[in-house]
Amino acid sequence: MNRTRHMSYIALLSALAIVINLFESAFIPPIQFGIRFGLANIISLITIELFSYRDLIFVALMRVTIGSLLRGVIFGSAFMISFSGVVLSSLAIMLCHKLKTSFIFMSIISAIAHSLGQVLAVIFLYEQVNVFALFPILALSSIATGVLTGIIAKECIKRVKRV
């Protein structure tokens, strides 16, 4: 793949991740306990499967930075919390990819890591240890949402690979 083509794909994936992120936060309210589907993670899973670790980091950083900028929460606490969630979930994806785990497992672990990153960020930023009470609920829901996003990402990859 030449450089321009590669750059276009990465820009396209970044744009998709940002739009999905904004769409979910605007139109799909949290179910309960602040639980969200984490649909933007589908793009991270597609990126790691089709491209490299470097591209995954780029897409993830674009998603959190531009997404926060468009929501008007850039460089505030909300940004820091999103950022730590995305960093931890990306690291989990890279680790799972390196260990050659199954795709659904990678998706579940990255969803759990995302929740963990956000909870830890709140604990460290505000010194509110009680917030950890949220994590077991988020971890359980991450298993369900991880399976869902994993299946969607797998189906997308099947179709995208043909292109």
Next chain:
Amino acid sequence: MKKKEVIIIAFVALLALAFLAYNYLFKKDTTYALVKDLNTDEVLLRFDINEDAYYEFEVPNGYFHVEVKDGHYHATDVDCPNHDCEGFGWMPSFGVYTPIICIPNGIIVEVENE
């Protein structure tokens, strides 16, 4: 998924369920909840969960409301960019209390830790 992976996920789920069961079985017999400033930990309001009420606070993005009804409370009609705190729903839910957090407004609503 491989067998090893299923075991890891099942272990995580069991651990989370055990933590929730512990929280449910040994929950504090409290009737009060607190609305606190996340940054300063200052208590803005201490309210009785069993007393129906509707509270309003001025926050950086506008107003933050807490509705108390039938022994439950929730954040509602909040002026903020993402409305995540409203998505925490009524507390307790399924017998479990979790803090309700509003990051853009720097507010946390939680049961009183006696």
